[in-house]
Amino acid sequence: MTTSFLLIVQIILVVILVIAVLLQKSSSIGLGAYSGSNESVFGAKGxxxxxxxxxxxxxxxxxxxxxxxxxxxxxxxxxxxxxxxxESTNVVAPTATTTPMAPTPAVK
Structure with missing residues (x-):
């Protein structure tokens, strides 16, 4: 149960991390251009x-x-x-009581 909870948290963290990286300013504008004017919310430095x-x-x-x-x-x-x-490769050899398959007749 705890591993499934941590797995869900992991997926949420991945999505948030991707969004945080894409919102950062880069040499090309990226997705930061669609976020509007954030300077008033986060202060003078943006x-x-x-x-x-x-x-x-x-x-x-x-x-x-x-x-x-x-x-x-x-x-x-x-x-x-x-x-x-x-463990699965330990195959038992056939015993002597098994009968071999009869050869199939040749088709003409």
């Missing part, structure tokens, strides 16, 4: 410092959540995929 701080915070939360999810998934699964493959 949204640059606010968005940079938010992007750093969201990025840090994303990395922490990723590490937590990785730890939880690795501790929940005690055997690896390779262990499962080794």
């Amino acid at each position: 949204p640059a410092s606010f968005l940079a701080k938010m992007t750093f915070l969201i990025g840090f939360l994303f990395v922490a959540n990723t590490i937590t999810l990785g730890y939880m998934y690795s501790s929940a699964k005690e055997e690896s995929v390779v262990d499962n493959m080794v």
Whole structure:
């Protein structure tokens, strides 16, 4: 249950992080041109410092959540995929009581 909650939080963090990166000012205008006049809301410097701080915070939360999810998934699964493959490749040889298939007649 906790892993599914953290997975949902991970998806939300990804969407917010992408939006925060796209709203930042760059050499080409990007999506910041569609946000209107943000200078009155965020102060005289504009949204640059606010968005940079938010992007750093969201990025840090994303990395922490990723590490937590990785730890939880690795501790929940005690055997690896390779262990499962080794067990499934132990094929039993046919016994002597089995009859071989009769050859098929040649078609003319």
